[in-house]
């Protein structure tokens with residue numbers, strides 16, 4: 098059996114409980130922050146165990162456009178800081194981290210930096226970052242397409258005054274993170290104030306602040322919804338990227354769905370990654386989760402529905418929704434209206450695809466209500482969304498005949514997903 102990137106991927110159904118140990122590559126969020134900070138640094142950096150996937154390759158390519166060197170070496174990715182000598186063209190793909198983190202850096206280039214991405218990237222929210230940078234002194238032309246969206250051109254002049262800006266970051270934490278990552282390189286530094294509904298995915302902002310401090314940048318986040326980055330150098334660093342805990346979700350879900358056991362090695366004892374909250378969420382859904390000596394072990398038995406606010410951990414939603422569709426009671430997933438601006442409108446996508454298999458999922462203003470129903474096989478569309486494809490794979494474990502469209506889209510953050518899934522189910526050895 099070949100599990101390759103065919104347009105329709107027959108999701109393997111589990112023959113019995115899985116029993117596997119999974120090693121995950123580096124975190125997308127950590128790798129892309131480390132790349133940005135290395136390019137802005139005063140000395141070369143080494144990123145050990147980086148994620149090598151579409152989103153991180155796009156980031157590396159974007160930074161090369163700005164004159165950074167990213168060399169893939171045996172012990173990791175060695176980054177020589179950007180020269181900012183000229184502009185160029187940046188492909189953002191569908192990566193939120195590239196489209197929101199690169200413009201604040203591109204303002205430092207001596208020349209025009211043109212950014213565009215996949216078709217769906219052109220509808221992901223960008224207005225907040227564009228107008229914030231304009232307030233801080235940047236010249237940005239977003240008249241090529243629909244104003245407030247990609248494509249856009251940052252007319253870099255080699256420096257940015259910086260200062261204070263008020264934004265509404267309720268649609269994405271990446272607006273705050275993007276500005277903070279570059280803020281120390283602005284002449285007056287940067288103060289960001291948030292004014293609006295609560296910001297989603299706040300652990301990712303803590304990750305940003307933590308990684309800035311690791312590189313010697315002074316950040317004051319003592320006031321709620323306010324961040325002050327002092328102007329100053331960003332040190333080069335030799336660092337190891339943590340494993341991507343959000344990508345642990347489908348594998349841990351497999352333990353639950355098959356009543357088996359999955360161990361994930363290299364689980365950090367302390368982390369800002371939202372995936373760490375899987376331990377609590379899966380436990381509340383009926384799994385036993387034990388973290389000992391850096392190994393998370395999840396053992397499945399009955400699956401229960403959950404009433405959960407996923408505002409802080411929105412990227413876990415597709416897999417949680419798939420597990421919930423197989424539970425013994427209803428689930429209410431709340432606080433995730435912002436998922437409508439992710440790789441696809443994830444609330445609409447999950448409702449349509451799970452219902453297409455016979456499920457009962459209703460969209461609410463800020464989430465999903467999931468009533469488990471007996472499911473049948475059928476095509477599960479992925480909408481070019483890696484986590485939608487993973488959700489389809491999880492359902493396929495329990496539901497014969499699920500065919501996931503474009504499984505290759507998992508390459509956004511985990512190109513090895515199809516082979517790791519086969520290994521989990523011991524299909525590769527049996528083939």
Ligand SMILES: O=C(O)C1=C[C@@H](OP(=O)(O)O)[C@@H](O)[C@H](O)C1
Pocket residue numbers: 125126127193194268269270271274297298301411412435
């Ligand atoms: O900063 C980051 O690395 C991320 C922030 C979050 O974005 P939103 O705040 O837009 O949800 C998250 O969902 C995304 O996968 C990665």
Ligand SMILES: C=C(OP(=O)(O)O)C(=O)O
Pocket residue numbers: 191192193194412439440484510
């Ligand atoms: C929302 C996500 O990605 P992005 O970084 O493209 O926003 C995600 O990975 O779930």
